[in-house]
Amino acid sequence: MMLDAHDWSMTTEQILSSCGDSRHTVGPDGTNRYGNRYAPEPGLLSFGSCTSSTISDVAFEAADRLHGWVRALDPEAVEQSVDDLYERVRTExxxxxxxxxxxxxxxxxxxxxxxxxxxPLLVALAEGRRVTTVLVGASEAGSGTAHAARGHHFDAVTPSGRGVEPGTPVDGDVADRVGLERVTIRDGAGVPREEKEIDDEVRAIVGAAAARGEHVLLHIIAHSKTGVHAPSLELVDALVHAHPGQVDVVIDAAQGRFSRQGLLRSLQRGYMVMVTGSKFFGGPPFAGAVLVPHERAGGRAVPAEVPEPFGDYLVRAMLPRTWTGARASVAPGLALGVLMRWWAALAEIRDYYSVPATLRLEVLRTFQSVVPEIVAGTRHLDLSTVPPPNRCRDATRLLESNTTVFPFTCRTDDGHLLGMEPLRALARAVRYGSVDDERLRPDLAALRCELGQPVELAGGGESFAVLRVALGGRDIIRACVTPSLGSTFAERREHLARDVALTLEKVDALVALAHTDALEGAR
Incomplete structure (x- = not known):
């Protein structure tokens, strides 16, 4: 993490992939494990924003400018200047x-x-009590979420570059003060559970922890990998009022699929919010942030210090300047990879919100309407259950007003559902193209597109795997403002629909060839 600013042999692309875990490891082909590049790739479609995306021209140019600025700094000014740049990221x-x-x-x-x-865990612990973390929908939030939420390592490599054992405590003293309760969001058939059923389970867990005198850290998942939201904000508000000063709330809005009004209302309620710049907004993988209101639902304390082992994940510049004690306890460091990824993501975010909201909404509704129609016309793909759009201004969930992630299963001609590994192979085949496969139409063979990585939907003793097609902010920008896609807004939306149709048609065609090398023995 302590990248030497004077190691000018590193390229912008290399810095973008630094200061992170093993997901950033770049292979000989120049991509990470999800098929993303840290330099633009012309001609690549991206419907995988629910996982991560290859960096765009706009974002890369922003990162490259930042790299140039830092390289031009006087060595004595680098640390303070980088700290100032982090402050600009927070403000913007x-x-x-x-x-x-x-x-x-x-x-x-x-x-x-x-x-x-x-x-949020460090913030909750600052209140001085044992913490019970209530994690809703962990299996659809991220593969390492359950580990990190209880203060454990979630990957074999930390952002500092140190090797660790996943699932072991970052700090033993912290881990001893934290308990974890999980709440599933799907039933035994993989169908989303009823909101009331989830709410009742959460209410019981929180009530029991509060009765023990513990501090509760309640997670709301504002958009899971497959579009589920839980628990209801109505319940969360009730729990906060029922147990004053004992319930901190953190909203997992990492997918970035939220309304700004809903986000603001949640912050005003005193709820912490986790966001990223690398999913819906389309910044380079990966970049996270936590918004912490000064007046939280669970109290006002902030960490007076950060335990030393957490220095594998945080450097001083990442912490707000108001956290004077915590900043003093953490080692200085540049972490230019983190700064650069956020700088690039902000270029995407500014572009997205510069487009009039009415145009953005039209593109969102186009995607929402065409995907089910396209999937219905395939032989081997079936949509998984997703919650219906919620257009109510007083909704009890923090969510978008349109569906932008569609999970789907892939079934071969003999009725066999493809599992996780075959779907990963399928996603790779779609990502890298199949130009040598003469059994595919030339346009399908040449198509290269990022899809959302497979997710296993489990409940009870049953499980099945889905791929995902997702609309991201960059797709919306292209449909609104890119002349090469059409001379009118309607033509550009039609172009988007054709891209989605071609992508899903290629997936369907490859499933039909599941016994071939395209899926490397999927069956």
Whole structure:
């Protein structure tokens, strides 16, 4: 993490992939494990924003400019200047996504959305009691979420570069003060559970922890990997009022699929919010942040210090300047990879919100309407259950008004559902193209597109795997403002629909060839 600013042999692309866990490891082909590049790739479609995306031209140019600025600094000025740049990230992020002043919040910048889970835990522990973390829908939040939410390592490599054992405590003393309760969001058939059923389970867990005198850290998942939201904000508000000063709330909005009004209302309620710049907004993988209101639902304390082992995940510049004690306890460091990824993401965020809201909404509704129609016309794909859009201004969930992530199963001609590994192979085949496969139409063979990585939906003793097609902010920007996609807004939306159709048609065709090398023995 302590990247030497004077190692000028590192390229912008290399710095972008630094200061993170093993998900950033770049292979010989120049991509990470999800097929993302840290340099633009012309001609690549991206419907995988629910996982991560290859960096765009706009974002890369922003990162490259930042790299040039830092290289031009006097060596004595680098540390302070980088700290100032982190402060600019905090200010711009809050202004763009929360439409409020950064002075009303503390913002902690993190290497990824998973690392961000450590921050609400440290905040809750600052209240001085044992903490029970109530984690809703962990299996659809991220593979390392359950580990990080209880203060454990979630990957074999930390952002500092140190090797660790996943699932072991970051700090033993912290781990001894934390308990974890999980709440599933799907039933035994993989169907989303009823909101009331989830709410009742959460209410019982929180009530029991509060009765023991513990501090509760309640997670709301504002958009899971497959679009589920839980528990209801109505319940959360009731629990906060029923147990004053004992319930801290953190909203996992890492997917970035939220309304700004809903986000602002949640912050005003005193709820912490975790966000990323690398999913819906389309910044480079990965970049996280935690928005911490000064007046939280669970109290006002902030960490007086950060235990030394957490220095594998945080450097001083990532912490807000108001956290003087915590900053003093953490080692200085540049963490340029984290700063650069957020700088690039902010370029995408500014572009997204510069497009009139009415145009953005039209593109969102286009995607929402065409995907079910396209999937219905395939032989081997079936949509998984997703919650219906919620257009109520007083909704009890923090969510978007349109569905932008569609999970789907893939079934071969003999009725066999493809599992996780075959779906990963399928996603790779779609990502890298199949130009040598003469059994595919030339346009399908040439198509390259990022999809959302497979997710296993489990409940009871049953489980099945889904791929995901997702609309991201960058797709919306392209449909609104890119002349090469059409001379009118309607033509550009039609172009988007054709891209989605071609992508899903290729997936369907590859499933039909599941016994071939395209899926490397999927069956």
């Amino acid at each position: 992020l809050v202004a763009n996504i929360a439409m409020t002043s950064a002075s009303a919040l503390d913002v902690v910048v993190c290497p990824s959305g998973t690392d961000a889970e450590l921050v």
